[in-house]
Amino acid sequence: MTKPPERRDWAADTEQQVLDRALAIAAHEGWTSRMARLAGRAAGLSDGETELLLPRGPADLAALLSRRHDARALVLLEGVDPTALKIRERIARAVEARLDAAAQDETATRRWMGFLALPGRVPLAGRLAWESADGLWRWAGDAATDENHYSKRVLLAGILTGAMAVRLSSGRGEALAFVDRRIADVMAFETWKATTRWRPYDLLAGAAAALGRIRYGTRAASPD
Numbered sequence: 001m002t003k004p005p006e007r008r009d010w011a012a013d014t015e016q017q018v019l020d021r022a023l024a025i026a027a028h029e030g031w032t033s034r035m036a037r038l039a040g041r042a043a044g045l046s047d048g049e050t051e052l053l054l055p056r057g058p059a060d061l062a063a064l065l066s067r068r069h070d071a072r073a074l075v076l077l078e079g080v081d082p083t084a085l086k087i088r089e090r091i092a093r094a095v096e097a098r099l100d101a102a103a104q105d106e107t108a109t110r111r112w113m114g115f116l117a118l119p120g121r122v123p124l125a126g127r128l129a130w131e132s133a134d135g136l137w138r139w140a141g142d143a144a145t146d147e148n149h150y151s152k153r154v155l156l157a158g159i160l161t162g163a164m165a166v167r168l169s170s171g172r173g174e175a176l177a178f179v180d181r182r183i184a185d186v187m188a189f190e191t192w193k194a195t196t197r198w199r200p201y202d203l204l205a206g207a208a209a210a211l212g213r214i215r216y217g218t219r220a221a222s223p224d
Contacts, residue, residue: 011053014043014045014053015053015054015060015064016064016068017043018036018039018040018042018043018045018050018053018054018061019039019061019064019065019068020043021038021039021040021042021043022035022036022039022061022065022108023065023105023108024042024108025038025039025042026107026108026111026112027107027108027111030111030114030115031058031061031062031108031111031112031114031115032058032115033057033058035058035061036050036054036057036058036060036061037050037057039061040053040054058115059121059124062112062115062116062121062124062128063124063128065105065108065109065112066112066128066131066132067128067131069098069101069102069105069109069132070098070101070131070132070135072101072104073094073097073098073100073101073132073135073136074097074135074139076097076100076101077093077094077097077139080093082139082140082141083141087140088183088184088187090139090140090141091136091140091156091159091183092176092179092180092183094136094139094140095136095156095159095160095163095179096176096179098132098136098160099163099164099167099172099175099176100172102164102167103167103172106168109164109168110168113164113165113168116128125161126157129157129158129160129161130153130154130157132157132160133152133153133154133156133157133160134153136156136160137152137153137156155186156186158182159179159182159183159186162178162182163175163176163178163179163182166178
């Protein structure tokens with residue numbers, strides 16, 4: 001007996017169709033609510049149907065694009081055996097693949113990054129960068145469940161975000177050089193952390209103190 005074909009998820013398929021249209025439209029419209037409506041119309045949806053499918057409009061499309069690039073990066077990494085590489089080489093290859101995945105939609109990615117750089121979009125940008133970093137660390141074989149799980153992802157999310165900005169402004173070579181420098185910094189940090197009584201919230205406390213000095217122009221008190 002022939003097995004019936006699996007039923008496809010209409011919403012998921014339609015989201016990807018709208019995203020495809022959005023990538024073409026964003027080049028001249030920007031990453032905006034209008035772009036989301038036009039992309040929905042180009043995919044055969046009414047404005048009401050687009051709103052039901054993508055209630056947050058461009059923010060939902062931004063998340064879809066980031067996750068598409070995450071998936072594409074893992075496809076690019078399929079021929080790479082992470083266990084044959086040192087940890088810094090694994091991360092370098094993973095970030096390289098993620099940059100190349102996004103570069104396939106370079107014009108739209110520029111608009112996407114501009115949208116995520118808006119003050120109200122910072123939480124979304126952070127979540128998407130975390131998702132990307134988490135996927136790459138999992139590919140690299142990371143199985144940490146303690147505070148290292150979080151610190152590794154925070155650090156890699158920062159590398160990814162910075163590398164993408166360099167890639168779009170200065171090209172692939174400069175971006176990869178930036179990645180190499182940042183990974184060297186992270187490896188030095190990990191060595192220091194291993195010999196120091198470092199806790200994740202120490203990083204937050206240090207950042208808060210620095211912000212306070214910038215805002216108020218005062219010198220933070222020395223620790224006891």
